[in-house]
Amino acid sequence: MTLFGSRAGFGLEFHIEQDPGLLCVDVFVGGLQVNTWDNAFYPPLLVKKLKDELGRLSAPTPSPAWFTSPAEAFRIAESRMYDDTRTAISYGHEEDLARCEFLEWGECTDQVTAFAFPDGDWVHLACRVREVGGPDSGTEIRGEPTVASVSRTALVETLERGLATAEREWAVRLAAMKGRG
Template structure:
């Protein structure tokens, strides 16, 4: 079941493959960002979805230093991963980096993503990295993917995804052993 949109922001819950994990495919701007691993530990996924909902409930202004989605992504990515934290900083890089998105555990380790608020819009920007682990020190696979979507649409996707994840997990917890 797909909630949201593959071309904007979407979560797809395919047929389960592991009774102890919850499979969820994450899409941003048409990019499937977790093709290497979509089996989330359900309590962690539920917590992360709730955290994201809390962040986006209220419209917010663009962060300090925002220029464009792509340029702001590159600035924040450089600050986070390329050692740019040393030396003097105007605070712009850190303000942009606070917009990190999709930090949902090992299933999203290889995607660097930011959600830049812009009133009732969110500029979602991400790129997948190679290296078999966290993005730190790995090579970028392609140019950043950008999707500017309505904040209410992202909230709806997160809320519906959370409801599905909570329902699926509680169903599994109450199911008799051997019937999953």
């Protein structure tokens, strides 16, 4: 097992040996493992999603004008996703809020609602793990979101190291499959 980043901030923990066709990765935000129900990613999808996150988060970006705190920004962004009503702040800021969506990495992260709010050299991560079924099927959302503020440098380094590992492991698995065929 190999951990990039940190469990307390943002971390990716690879379990290379667990599945020859998939990449098993535990994802941590603020001490919370956000994908306990499924950590077996399809390698090409994981590679693409890590590249997408890097493309979006690599350059320092000022915080949105409406940003006051990670927990409040999460509340606004989450209400935009799941409520028919819009807060005064979310109305007209749909594009800003959509750019903050984080961990949209397929089935393994379907149960987490996560956002990465830029703030210059920092990124504030906020997430909530939903009950099976989620708010769309009437499951009540409980508690405050999990929040972690991480330096942009540390976040980007974690994503880059995760991407390099995912690309390398996928190449090894692909070569093995071609060798068998």
